Amino acid sequence: MGKPRNPITGSDFAGIVESVGNEVSQFKPGDRVMGLNTDQLSSHCEYIVIGEDEAVVKIPDELSFSVAAASLEGAHYAYNFIKRIPDLPGKKVLVNGATGAIGSAGLQFLKYHGALVTAVCRAEHEDIVRDMGVDAVIAYDRVDFTQTDSKFDVVFDAVGKSTFGKCRRVLTQQGLYISSELGPKVQNPLLALITPLGKGQQVKFPVPTDTKRSLNYIMDRLKDGSFKPLIDREYAFDDIREAYRYVLQGEKVGNVILNFQA
Ligand SMILES: NC(=O)c1ccc[n+]([C@@H]2O[C@H](COP(=O)([O-])OP(=O)(O)OC[C@H]3O[C@@H](n4cnc5c(N)ncnc54)[C@H](OP(=O)(O)O)[C@@H]3O)[C@@H](O)[C@H]2O)c1
Known part of the structure; x- marks a missing residue:
């Protein structure tokens, strides 16, 4: 090197x-x-x-x-991601990677704007995210959030551990998927170009500015x-x-x- x-x-x-x-x-x-x-x-x-x-x-x-x-930086990214979500008050938003620098800032900004926030983190970190005011917590080492029956208006993957494909079943019909990572085979920026052409679920890949x-x-x-x-x-x-x-x-x-x- x-x-x-x-x-x-x-x-x-x-x-x-x-x-x-x-x-x-x-x-x-x-x-x-x-x-x-x-x-x-x-x-x-x-x-x-x-x-x-x-x-x-x-x-x-x-x-x-x-x-x-x-x-x-984490808060800067978080702000740039959440500001792309329209009509936040009352929206059901799942934050994956809720204890990361981006996720922890993002969920607090989402709560500030009146969203209903479900945080995904390791079971031992549940209390940390509850102290930040989230409405519900899913421990990913106990439950795979993509296999639950809940529906979310937005999945914000602050740590890039999921994919749009895996999250589709927990997204509402017009649901939005936002990730801090490019995803496998750079799929997230590509999906952000293609999905808005349809009428259903969308991917957004905001570039912080x-x-x-x-x-x-x-x-x-x-x-x-x-x-x-x-x-x-x-x-x-x-x-x-x-x-x-x-x-x-x-x-x-x-x-x-x-x-x-x-
Ligand atoms: N921070 C920045 O300024 C920045 C800037 C640009 C890009 N990024 C990128 O954005 C991503 C997030 O960065 P970050 O600094 O916020 O956090 P990070 O330090 O990369 O992520 C830490 C968090 O990820 C969670 N995590 C690990 N495996 C997980 C899984 N399988 N499912 C759900 N959560 C899991 C862990 O939560 P638990 O401990 O609860 O398991 C941990 O708190 C990274 O890929 C990073 O490269 C970060």
């Missing part, structure tokens, strides 16, 4: 503004901020440079840097208390390899934080 093109990983950050350029008007040294840039930001280092018009917002004093850092808008939405939810990011654990920056090994197991509960001050 060759060397990575970008040797410094990381897209999310929370920290303090050290200095600003002459033309910067929205931020000043000492401001507490959080931000996100999935295009080679390289945030896994002590200092980064980011433009004031990019996805960076001030954070209130009462918000810890850990909470801020856990409210970024407008990160600044997401951050403003997330900040509003943090401030009104409707969103509390799920934090699994924190690692000191020197333990970044352990942190990556843990995340790559695909079993983290919410978000993993790298802390430069630990």
Whole structure:
């Protein structure tokens, strides 16, 4: 294998503004901020440079840097997925992968908008998702949700472990399937092009855009208390390899934080 093109990983950050350029008007040294840039930001280092018009917002004093850092990419994806669901109040939505960074943010945003949320997670994590206010829980290590008699207006597979084909029987006639993953043989983006041509169930494969808008939405939810990011654990920056090994197991509960001050 060759060397990575970008040797410094990381897209999310929370920290303090050290200095600003002459033309910067929205931020000043000492401001507490959080931000996100999935295009080679390289945030896994002590200092980064980011433009004031990019996805960076001030954070209130009462918000810890850990909470801020856990409210970024997963929540940005979640917001972009759920905003594609029309008429959310009262809709029955199943969230698969409910304890992931995307799923846990998504189900809280869905509850905020008045959806009826069924969360799918491992039995031992039921209490975690119930504490986030969901209406029902299905433990996937006990019951296969695709084989239940329930019907959902939306299946939001936040972890990409199902397929549209498997979920069709639990979707209503006009039901919507949304996945955070491409699916086998890149089927989800293809199905998102084909299924709207018919009159029945549809696949949507939203591509997250407008990160600044997401951050403003997330900040509003943090401030009104409707969103509390799920934090699994924190690692000191020197333990970044352990942190990556843990995340790559695909079993983290919410978000993993790298802390430069630990
Ligand atoms: N997080 C991001 O910012 C981001 C950005 C872009 C793309 N993605 C992609 O989106 C997907 C989700 O990412 P994530 O960070 O939210 O979560 P993740 O860490 O990849 O997923 C963790 C969750 O998946 C659940 N899970 C594992 N196997 C499952 C199964 N068979 N059925 C249902 N749930 C299962 C686990 O829940 P239990 O512990 O309850 O089993 C665990 O909490 C990943 O494929 C990731 O590559 C993530």
